[in-house]
Amino acid sequence: MNTHYGIYGGQYVAETLMPALAELETEYLAARADQEFQNEYRQLLKNYVGRESPLYFARRLSQSLGGASIYLKREDLNHTGAHKINNTIGQGLLARRMGKKRLIAETGAGMHGVATATVAALLGMECEVFMGSQDIQRQAVNVERMNTLGAVVHPVSEGSATLKDAMNEALRDWTARFKDTFYLIGTVAGPHPYPLLVRDFQAVIGQEARRQCLEQCGRLPSQVIACVGGGSNAMGIFAGFEADSGVQLVGVEAGGKGLQSGEHAASICGGRVGILHGCKTYLLQDGDGQILDTFSVSAGLDYPGVGPEHSFMADSGSAHYVTANDDEAVAAFDLLAKYEGIIPALESSHALAYAIRIAGEYKPDTILLVNLSGRGDKDMDTVRKFKQQQPSATPGLGNSI
Amino acid sequence: MDKLSKIFASCRQQERAALIIFCSCGFPDLERSEQAIEAAIEAGADIIELGVPFSDPMADGAVIRQASGVALRNGATLAGILDLAARVSHKHPETGFILFSYMNVLFNYGLDRVCRKLSAIGVDGILAVDLPLEEAAELELPCRDNGLHLIPLVSPATSPQRAAAITARATGFVYSVNVCGVTGVREELPAEMAAQLAELKKISPAPVAAGFGVTDGAAARRISQVADGVIVGSAVVKILAREQDFQVSLEESRQFIRELARNCRRCP
Numbered sequence: 001m002n003t004h005y006g007i008y009g010g011q012y013v014a015e016t017l018m019p020a021l022a023e024l025e026t027e028y029l030a031a032r033a034d035q036e037f038q039n040e041y042r043q044l045l046k047n048y049v050g051r052e053s054p055l056y057f058a059r060r061l062s063q064s065l066g067g068a069s070i071y072l073k074r075e076d077l078n079h080t081g082a083h084k085i086n087n088t089i090g091q092g093l094l095a096r097r098m099g100k101k102r103l104i105a106e107t108g109a110g111m112h113g114v115a116t117a118t119v120a121a122l123l124g125m126e127c128e129v130f131m132g133s134q135d136i137q138r139q140a141v142n143v144e145r146m147n148t149l150g151a152v153v154h155p156v157s158e159g160s161a162t163l164k165d166a167m168n169e170a171l172r173d174w175t176a177r178f179k180d181t182f183y184l185i186g187t188v189a190g191p192h193p194y195p196l197l198v199r200d201f202q203a204v205i206g207q208e209a210r211r212q213c214l215e216q217c218g219r220l221p222s223q224v225i226a227c228v229g230g231g232s233n234a235m236g237i238f239a240g241f242e243a244d245s246g247v248q249l250v251g252v253e254a255g256g257k258g259l260q261s262g263e264h265a266a267s268i269c270g271g272r273v274g275i276l277h278g279c280k281t282y283l284l285q286d287g288d289g290q291i292l293d294t295f296s297v298s299a300g301l302d303y304p305g306v307g308p309e310h311s312f313m314a315d316s317g318s319a320h321y322v323t324a325n326d327d328e329a330v331a332a333f334d335l336l337a338k339y340e341g342i343i344p345a346l347e348s349s350h351a352l353a354y355a356i357r358i359a360g361e362y363k364p365d366t367i368l369l370v371n372l373s374g375r376g377d378k379d380m381d382t383v384r385k386f387k388q389q390q391p392s393a394t395p396g397l398g399n400s401i
Numbered sequence: 402m403d404k405l406s407k408i409f410a411s412c413r414q415q416e417r418a419a420l421i422i423f424c425s426c427g428f429p430d431l432e433r434s435e436q437a438i439e440a441a442i443e444a445g446a447d448i449i450e451l452g453v454p455f456s457d458p459m460a461d462g463a464v465i466r467q468a469s470g471v472a473l474r475n476g477a478t479l480a481g482i483l484d485l486a487a488r489v490s491h492k493h494p495e496t497g498f499i500l501f502s503y504m505n506v507l508f509n510y511g512l513d514r515v516c517r518k519l520s521a522i523g524v525d526g527i528l529a530v531d532l533p534l535e536e537a538a539e540l541e542l543p544c545r546d547n548g549l550h551l552i553p554l555v556s557p558a559t560s561p562q563r564a565a566a567i568t569a570r571a572t573g574f575v576y577s578v579n580v581c582g583v584t585g586v587r588e589e590l591p592a593e594m595a596a597q598l599a600e601l602k603k604i605s606p607a608p609v610a611a612g613f614g615v616t617d618g619a620a621a622r623r624i625s626q627v628a629d630g631v632i633v634g635s636a637v638v639k640i641l642a643r644e645q646d647f648q649v650s651l652e653e654s655r656q657f658i659r660e661l662a663r664n665c666r667r668c669p
Binding site: 003010011012013014015016017018019020158159164165167168171172175176178272273274275276277278280283285287288289290291 | 459478507508532533536558582
């Protein structure tokens, strides 16, 4: 089967992992066609995750902006508080089907680690999560959640001690233990078939959102907007609209302190093509091909690469990629709390920030559909510290509107 | 006959395996890594793997990762390593040289450009750690155009059918990985190793060299009985990183490589 998206994607891994990837592809294609597997996945999404997640019209927010109507796909209301669980349920069931007893995962902000630990507990499997020591400090609550769920969290202190280093370590572990271990990747990156299967397990977001939008509004949105780190929530919601040529798909990358500053995590908008973690894709790298440290207020977007299908969509123009900076994201975070009583994850706040930026250019009959990929409880500490450092960027109502 | 073929033919004639030493280029800096290469050649290495440091060495164990980190902090670049390669290959025209790298550093430099350059300075081939058969075409073509070998890897996880497909396209030699896992020093090699190497030898038209986890003379001796080459990396890098005084480490590495070379002889 085709393992690439144009020039992107592929399987750039050590030879030892190739048989493991081939086994994964074979088993996944069988599971995808197996009605019983699909039924169990759907049942768990319904009864355990709490799907479907609502599509919510953010009326007060939209009115305050005086423009387009902003609708929110409420992935924040899923069990464990983000879209990540859609994928971990799917891959967890696949691991069980393959007879693997041990799940490993990488995590940045900790949401994918928590979602993996959750599924391991649900299915009675061992779970070990690799997490940068820098992130362990930033996201202490999620580390405790993983421990409570019975997972072992391994600190990774090499390199920048963040998500990319955690992924290196997970790949090393898998290279030695693929026989009894399933590597549960959290985003649409990594070697084939991961971008494909993570996309498939997240596609439920877009399928639901499209139907809900037609039910509630009688038409499709003008734009579907999602944040992009690795890009799994974006790929999931885009998947529902790929056949709708009138719907513009917009991925919002983390602009950090601004593209010009060099301190950002915008791989597509500010990077070059390269090869990392098994796939060819846009990367943040220096002139010698060494991977750069990334910078974002949101730990979940702090990744120097992006899913290869996003790179392909960026080149082909089938999706459009922009950035939102830290201060805009924090302002959007505050604004949604103020007008709608919803505290969004800082990751999702980037998508929201872009919708807020452009809403005024449209009339209320224009629908902007934003994927609210996660809840913001985990970010309270980060936002407080951000505001202490940059008092001018708060309280959030001034700058970006 | 190309240089690598000559090296393996001459070793066969001398009834020994070729000794292939990995060097972490730029560790602890470019100048001293050049001294380490000189010492390895003087001590009996037939082929040198010129290791290019990468920020995200996902196939490497702790020893090479740490060395790569030091090399990058001390300013190692591919361009600097290619200059080093030009010097050592000019000075040692009989020694084989393989550039050993992760794909991104090569891709970033330009695959055509790096192949032209390597060919011009007398390097014999490339081994890209994260380039399996399925992705090999993009580097295979410029390698072929420039007369370079693209050295493939085979692991204990590789099926016989797959090994046949990989070795059918190999020139230079085939790198057989002794264990499933990352590079590094290991207590002992797996019992199945000799049988696996013998199988691979039957399949492969190109010479077979074995590496990963080769820690001492005894391991080198075991491999030499079945394989055409013995590859040692982490064990040498570990010695080079051991002492405060690099010159002391360098001397110890020289002794160690001599011992490895002695153990590359085949027992009758």
